[in-house]
Amino acid sequence: MNNFFNRIKNTVLADMNEILDKKENKNPIGLLNQYLRDCEKETEKVKQLVERQLKLKEEFQKELKQAEEIAEKRKQQAVIAEKAGEEELKQFALVEYTHYSNRAERLRESLAITEKQQNELEIKYMEMTHKLKDMHIRRLELMGKENITRAHTRMEKVLDEKKMEEYTKSSFHDIEKFIETIEQNINTSYYKYTMDEKIAELENKMKKEENSLSS
Structure with a gap:
């Protein structure tokens, strides 16, 4: 019985955190699920x-x-046989009485041991069921943390993509402004060039007109 309880202690009531904190463990929920399945099997055996x-x-x-x-x-039969003077029957009844009395005493001792063992088993079983419940709650907590971690990871990824998009938009905006500036410079230069040509033509025309009048 002690060996059995020691096995329960070593397998079911072991410190779960010690298992979950192993460095080689990359999937705590998967490990916890496996641990829960093993504990449920042991609990069912104890049940x-x-x-x-x-x-x-x-x-x-x-x-x-x-x-x-x-x-x-x-x-009672021995008493009746004695009153009736049946000595042989009386002795037989007394032998039977002793035999069954001894059996009853032995059964009482065995029953007391059995009840004690049952109480111990029930206590261990209750401990195991509470431990299982705690581990189910721990699993829910880990699942919640995993969901939050995944959500944050996805949000960070999306936010990074938005930042990249904003950066790209900003870059395009800067490029557009740069092109507009170049275009304006080109237009201004072209306007200046054409204006110079027109002024020169006007000057030449005016000189020709002056020369013709003077002659």
């Missing part, structure tokens, strides 16, 4: 043992009740 122990206790109680009833019956 079956508790049920078997209960049936065993009921069998001891049944046998004890029967032995006590027969012992009391043989005791």
